[in-house]
Amino acid sequence: xxxxxxxxxxxxxxxxxxxxxxxxxxxxxxxxxxxxxxxxxxxxxxxxxxxxxxxxxxxxxxxxxxxxxxxxxxxxxxxxxxxxxxxxxxxxxxxxxxxxxxxxxxxxxxxxxxxxxxxxxxxxxxxxxxxxxxxxxxxxxxxxxxxxxxxxxxxxxxxxxxxxxxxxxxxxxxxxxxxxxxxxxxxxxxxxxxxxxxxxxxxxxxxxxxxxxxxxxxxxxxxxxxxxxxxxxxxxxxxxxxxxxxxxxxxxxxxxxxxxxxxxxxxxxxxxxxxxxxxxxxxxxxxxxxxxxxxxxxxxxxxxxxxxxxxxxxxxxxxxxx
Amino acid sequence: xxxxxxxxxxxxxxxxxxxxxxxxxxxxxxxxxxxxxxxxxxxxxxxxxxxxxxxxxxxxxxxxxxxxxxxxxxxxxxxxxxxxxxxxxxxxxxxxxxxxxxxxxxxxxxxxxxxxxxxxxxxxxxxxxxxxxxxxxxxxxxxxxxxxxxxxxxxxxxxxxxxxxxxxxxxxxxxxxxxxxxxxxxxxxxxxxxxxxxxxxxxxxxxxxxxxxxxxxxxxxxxxxxxxxxxxxxxxxxxxxxxxxxxxxxxxxxxxxxxxxxxxxxxxxxxxxxxxxxxxxxxxxxxxxxxxxxxxxxxxxxxxxxxxxxxxxxxxxxxxxx
Numbered sequence: 353x354x355x356x357x358x359x360x361x362x363x364x365x366x367x368x369x370x371x372x373x374x375x376x377x378x379x380x381x382x383x384x385x386x387x388x389x390x391x392x393x394x395x396x397x398x399x400x401x402x403x404x405x406x407x408x409x410x411x412x413x414x415x416x417x418x419x420x421x422x423x424x425x426x427x428x429x430x431x432x433x434x435x436x437x438x439x440x441x442x443x444x445x446x447x448x449x450x451x452x453x454x455x456x457x458x459x460x461x462x463x464x465x466x467x468x469x470x471x472x473x474x475x476x477x478x479x480x481x482x483x484x485x486x487x488x489x490x491x492x493x494x495x496x497x498x499x500x501x502x503x504x505x506x507x508x509x510x511x512x513x514x515x516x517x518x519x520x521x522x523x524x525x526x527x528x529x530x531x532x533x534x535x536x537x538x539x540x541x542x543x544x545x546x547x548x549x550x551x552x553x554x555x556x557x558x559x560x561x562x563x564x565x566x567x568x569x570x571x572x573x574x575x576x577x578x579x580x581x582x583x584x585x586x587x588x589x590x591x592x593x594x595x596x597x598x599x600x601x602x603x604x605x606x607x608x609x610x611x612x613x614x615x616x617x618x619x620x621x622x623x624x625x626x627x628x629x630x631x632x633x634x635x636x637x638x639x640x641x642x643x644x645x646x647x648x649x650x651x652x653x654x655x656x657x658x659x660x661x662x663x664x665x666x667x668x669x670x671x672x673x674x
Numbered sequence: 675x676x677x678x679x680x681x682x683x684x685x686x687x688x689x690x691x692x693x694x695x696x697x698x699x700x701x702x703x704x705x706x707x708x709x710x711x712x713x714x715x716x717x718x719x720x721x722x723x724x725x726x727x728x729x730x731x732x733x734x735x736x737x738x739x740x741x742x743x744x745x746x747x748x749x750x751x752x753x754x755x756x757x758x759x760x761x762x763x764x765x766x767x768x769x770x771x772x773x774x775x776x777x778x779x780x781x782x783x784x785x786x787x788x789x790x791x792x793x794x795x796x797x798x799x800x801x802x803x804x805x806x807x808x809x810x811x812x813x814x815x816x817x818x819x820x821x822x823x824x825x826x827x828x829x830x831x832x833x834x835x836x837x838x839x840x841x842x843x844x845x846x847x848x849x850x851x852x853x854x855x856x857x858x859x860x861x862x863x864x865x866x867x868x869x870x871x872x873x874x875x876x877x878x879x880x881x882x883x884x885x886x887x888x889x890x891x892x893x894x895x896x897x898x899x900x901x902x903x904x905x906x907x908x909x910x911x912x913x914x915x916x917x918x919x920x921x922x923x924x925x926x927x928x929x930x931x932x933x934x935x936x937x938x939x940x941x942x943x944x945x946x947x948x949x950x951x952x953x954x955x956x957x958x959x960x961x962x963x964x965x966x967x968x969x970x971x972x973x974x975x976x977x978x979x980x981x982x983x984x985x986x987x988x989x990x991x992x993x994x995x996x
Contacts, residue, residue, distance in 0.1 A: 438959070448959065495840050507926070511838055518817050518833075518928030521961035528925035529918055529956060540958035596851055600922055603850035604831070606840030634851060636862035637760070637770065639843035 360387025361487055361648075361655060366669075368661035369419055369428040369469070371412055372476055372653040373397055373435045375451030378408075379651075380415050382426050383658045389651075391422050397452070405446065405457035408435075413466035430668070432472045432479075432661030433463050434653055439475035440520040447520055450538075470668055472660035477523065479656030480613070480648070481508025482515055486659060488647035489611045497607045498646070499525065500614035501594075503552040505545055511605065525601070526550065530593045545597050549590040551616045558586045569615065573622055591623070595630035599638075602631070606639040613646025620645070682709025683809055683970075683977060688991075690983035691741055691750040691791070693734055694798055694975040695719055695757045697773030700733065701973070704741050704748050705980045711973075713744050719774070727768065727779035730757075735788035752990070754794045754801075754983030755785050756975055761797035762842040769842055772860075792990055794982035799845065801978030802935070802970070803830020804837055808981060810969035811933045819929045820968070821847065823916075824936035825874040827867055833927065847923070848872065852915045867919050871912040873938045880908045891937065895944055913945070917952035921960075924953070928961040935968025942967070 364386055372379040374397060381392040395415060400407035412433065420428075437449030444460025446452075460473035481498035484490040490498055490510065498508040505526030509516040516522055526546035527539050534543025547553050551569035558572040559565060562582045566572055575583035598610060616623060628643050648655060686708055694701040696719060703714040717737060722729035734755065742750075759771030766782025768774075782795035803820035806812040812820055812832065820830040827848030831838040838844055848868035849861050856865025869875050873891035880894040881887060884904045888894055897905035920932060938945060950965050970977060 495844075509926070511833055511840075512836065514834065516833055516927075519930070519961060521928030522817075522926065524925040524928070524960060527958070527960065528922040532918060532956075537958075541956065596854060597922075600850040600919075601926060603846040604829070604844065604923060604926070605838075606843030606846070608841070634854075634863065636849070636859075638846060638849065639841060 360384065360389060362387035362389075362658055362662070365662045366430070366665040367426045367428045368430050368432060368658055368665060369416060369467075370432040370654050370658035370661055371415070371434070372479070372657050373408055373412075373433065373452070374476065374653075375436060375449075378411065378415070379654045380412075380419065381654060381658070382419050382423050382428060383662070384426050389654075389658075390426060391419050392654075399453065401453055404449075404453035405459060405462060408452065409459065409462040409466050412463055416467045428469065428661075430472060430661040430665040431463060431467050431469045432474070432657035432659075432664075433459060434474045434476040434479040434657040434660075435459060436476050438520045439473070439478075439517075441474050441478075441517055444471075444473045470664055472657070472664040474657065474660050475517070475520070476653045476657075477506040478508045478515055478517060479654075479660060480652035481510060481611075481656070482659060483648055483652045483656035484508075484611050484613070484646055485510050485515075487655060488652065489644045490609060493608045495605065495607045496609045496611060497525075497601060497605070497641075498611040498613070500646075501550060501612065501616040502614035503550060505550045505614075509605070525597065528597055528600075530597060545593055548593040549597075551614070554586055554590050554616075557589075558583055561586065570619070573619055577622075588626075591626045592630060595627055595634060598627075598631050598641075599634035602635060602638050602641060607641045608639070609642040609644050611644050611646050613649070613652065617645055682706065682711055684709035684711075684980055684984070687984045688752070688987040689748045689750045690752050690754060690980055690987060691738060691789075692754040692976050692980035692983055693737070693756070694801070694979050695730055695734075695755065695774070696798065697758060697771075700730075700737070701976045702734075702737050702741065703976060703980070704745050704750060705984070706748050711976075711980075712748060713741050714976075721775065723775055726771075726775035727781060727784060730774065731781065731784040731788050734785055738789045750791065750983075752794060752983040752987040753785060753789050753791045754796070754979035754981075754986075755781060756796045756798040756801040756979040756982075757781060758798050760842050761795070761800075761839075763796050763800075763839055764841075766793075766795045792986055794979070794986040796979065796982050797839070797842070798975045798979075799828040800830045800837055800839060801976075801982060802974035803832060803845075803933075803978070804981060805970055805974045805978035806830075806933050806935070806968055807832050807837075809977060810974065811966045812931060815930045817927065817929045818931045818933060819847075819923060819927070819963075820933040820935070822936035822968075823872060823934065823938040825872060827872045827936075831927070847919065850919055850922075852919060867915055870915040871919070873936070876908055876912050876938075879911075880905055883908065892941070895941055899944075910948075913948045914952060917949055917956060920949075920953050920963075921956035924957060924960050924963060929963045930961070931964040931966050933966050933968050935971070935974065939967055
């Protein structure tokens with residue numbers, strides 16, 4: 353992530369420990385006082401249907417000891433934990449996570465007990481959005497939407513300069529209605545954007561329509577480039593649905609910029625050019641947002657989680673000083 | 675608006691003068707220290723293509739003298755002015771108003787010069803939303819969308835407890851895409867929600883499809899009630915488009931409540947019941963908002979404008995005390 357000599361992306365601050373818990377892997381690292389990311393590791397996230405939150409927190413406890421043993425010179429003063437799903441950052445509760453299996457899990461309290469440190473608990477996509485806003489492509493914008501388009505589609509909203517969570521339920525751009533006559537979505541609704549425009553949907557839809565067993569959206573884009581009409585239709589449907597959904601967000605929220613990350617963003621101009629063109633055509637007097645490639649890549653979630661832990665440490669220090 | 679003896683809806687505070695400038699009429703009133711609305715009047719808004727902003731501000735100046743002469747016991751310490759269109763509340767500029775004809779008009783500065791008082795300048799729909807939030811149906815909600823459905827469709831967003839303006843461009847719910855294959859909208863885009871679901875669109879679409887020269891959406895609803903199939907289709911299209919557009923707002927913003935006002939809201943259960951049912955059917959894990967009838971009616975804009983003027987007066991007093 354950073355070379356041994358490079359100053360860290362986070363800048364100087366208190367040392368913290370950060371965990372970005374995903375449905376498959378958990379990323380973790382110590383962040384030094386100089387902002388360097390130390391001992392970055394990726395560990396399978398344990399799945400225990402009988403005690404899903406307990407299993408994840410036990411793993412966080414074991415990883416904490418491992419990081420501290422490995423890097424004895426760094427003493428973190430707070431821990432950051434981000435998880436997917438519906439997250440109530442105020443109460444510290446994981447409301448729901450379909451891939452991890454918990455409901456109303458008091459992750460913050462459990463992690464505080466397991467680590468003996470104050471815990472900043474948050475949502476993985478909002479953490480990534482916060483990192484892009486403070487360190488990456490969304491820097492300098494007050495009103496900005498940060499999209500992650502991969503297997504699914506998620507978004508993080510920064511409005512009036514501040515992250516907006518809607519009680520943990522906001523930013524479900526992937527589960528906004530794209531086609532009322534479309535396919536059932538895994539979430540239980542019909543025709544969600546995610547069923548047409550995610551990298552996962554592009555792959556699946558092309559496979560179904562062509563019988564061609566491609567392994568990713570990149571293969572579909574390549575096929576479209578060679579003139580494959582099915583691939584072109586699937587790709588164009590995804591771009592058009594994204595443009596329509598973004599046009600609606602623009603009408604309602606008028607972001608100055610839309611930051612696009614995740615696997616599909618790696619398509620570069622093949623995505624950004626037609627998307628920008630179609631979005632432009634769908635708008636009239638609306639404020640036109642810049643479409644910008646995300647900067648921080650896969651580590652945005654971990655960096656945002658570390659930022660939240662540092663914020664918590666600073667708040668605690670300020671309280672203690674009073 | 676209030677009887678001579680009733681305490682005013684705004685409660686006690688500084689006396690102010692408020693102007694809600696509409697495309698047809700300007701509403702104005704003095705607000706007493708006890709919060710009563712005094713001398714409420716409705717005056718045609720002057721339209722002067724050569725100097726649209728100047729004509730409106732000249733009228734505001736004349737109305738100011740009239741109100742002061744009429745109610746000599748009340749000395750306003752600030753003026754509130756709200757206008758339609760695109761409004762930059764920070765710079766005090768009316769960016770654009772199609773029905774008034776201005777572009778980049780420095781209304782705040784002009785009104786300060788014309789009245790000799792500090793001026794709180796804002797957007798009519800956001801002023802109405804603020805009034806509903808502080809005095810009406812949106813009270814107690816932190817994340818709430820306030821809709822006004824009449825000739826057009828506008829909305830005001832309160833997010834995280836604060837009004838969200840998006841640089842003056844947010845809340846254009848009526849100009850969010852409803853039907854990509856739909857009718858051209860006056861704004862220049864295609865298939866805006868306003869072309870299907872406003873009271874104006876319902877009337878126009880029914881007239882066009884039936885040849886029946888109805889004068890309002892109420893007539894269409896009445897015809898639907900007698901089994902007129904064209905009226906039922908037009909009404910159902912409006913409800914369905916509204917439900918779909920709201921479902922998208924719910925996915926992205928997760929409001930706790932959606933407040934619905936404007937002429938169409940007067941349909942009551944004929945609107946709220948099917949709308950709630952369809953919205954419910956379109957959602958899955960999303961946070962389900964309460965659908966609530968607006969409370970303040972036509973005067974919400976004027977009340978919100980007066981609140982803004984009082985806020986400004988309080989801020990100036992606090993500055994002066996430092």
